[in-house]
Amino acid sequence: MSIAEITSCTSGLPLHACGAPAAGYQADEAAILALEFLAQRYSVGPKYLTEPAPDLTALRKAVAVALRAPDHRSLRPFRFCVVPTSARPRLAELFAGNAARRGHGADEVERARERAWNGPALIALIGRVGPNSQDVPESEQWVCLGAGLMNFLNALHLQGFGAKVLSGESVRDEFVRAAFCTAGETLVAWIVAGTPSKRSAPKAEDDVDGAIAVWQFEPALRA
Numbered sequence: 001m002s003i004a005e006i007t008s009c010t011s012g013l014p015l016h017a018c019g020a021p022a023a024g025y026q027a028d029e030a031a032i033l034a035l036e037f038l039a040q041r042y043s044v045g046p047k048y049l050t051e052p053a054p055d056l057t058a059l060r061k062a063v064a065v066a067l068r069a070p071d072h073r074s075l076r077p078f079r080f081c082v083v084p085t086s087a088r089p090r091l092a093e094l095f096a097g098n099a100a101r102r103g104h105g106a107d108e109v110e111r112a113r114e115r116a117w118n119g120p121a122l123i124a125l126i127g128r129v130g131p132n133s134q135d136v137p138e139s140e141q142w143v144c145l146g147a148g149l150m151n152f153l154n155a156l157h158l159q160g161f162g163a164k165v166l167s168g169e170s171v172r173d174e175f176v177r178a179a180f181c182t183a184g185e186t187l188v189a190w191i192v193a194g195t196p197s198k199r200s201a202p203k204a205e206d207d208v209d210g211a212i213a214v215w216q217f218e219p220a221l222r223a
């Protein structure tokens with residue numbers, strides 16, 4: 001079973017209920033395979049991202065999954081903005097301008113300019129978090145944004161693409177921000193994406209036990 005087959009269930013039903021797209025298809029098997037595949041998602045830096053880049057169809061699919069993030073009152077406190085290749089020279093100028101304004105030397109300004117060419121695909125993640133919008137605290141809106149980002153990355157991963165989230169000085173630059181954001185929006189980060197040129201490996205073992213516990217509500221039971 002290929003990942004394409006797993007992700008081809010578009011009926012809106014749970015995986016175990018969405019029929020049999022291929023002979024011998026077992027929905028539960030597909031879900032377990034997808035789960036294992038998700039547990040193997042690692043960031044892939046720009047150095048290891050090659051063509052082909054995710055095209056607009058793949059990116060739209062990832063955005064559709066991002067929109068499945070839990071979203072109190074459906075505020076959708078985030079959006080994605082794809083930087084087309086034709087706009088990279090303009091972005092390079094903005095990055096270089098930011099580095100120069102910060103007083104960096106010519107070498108660092110040049111490095112900043114080159115960062116605009118990072119990744120075969122480059123996407124800006126923009127936050128639209130308002131102070132207690134419709135009684136939804138900002139913290140909940142940021143959680144929604146983070147969940148949307150994670151879903152976006154996972155959806156790219158399931159389609160065979162690697163990606164990495166990067167921020168740096170540029171997201172805080174007023175001119176870069178003005179080029180991407182409208183009033184009240186925040187330029188959160190860049191997402192670089194493409195086809196991984198090497199298999200990613202974990203930097204360290206994940207500590208599942210340290211991240212989950214069963215609540216011991218009786219003090220006597222804690223001892």
Ligand SMILES: Cc1cc2nc3c(=O)[nH]c(=O)nc-3n(C[C@H](O)[C@H](O)[C@H](O)COP(=O)(O)O)c2cc1C
Pocket residue numbers: 041042043044164165166167168188189
């Ligand atoms: C909003 C945001 C901004 C980030 N910015 C940077 C960055 O500028 N540089 C960097 O090396 N990692 C940055 N990271 C972390 C990487 O994207 C990545 O998560 C980290 O290297 C761990 O790799 P992993 O995703 O494989 O666990 C950022 C993560 C987030 C969520």
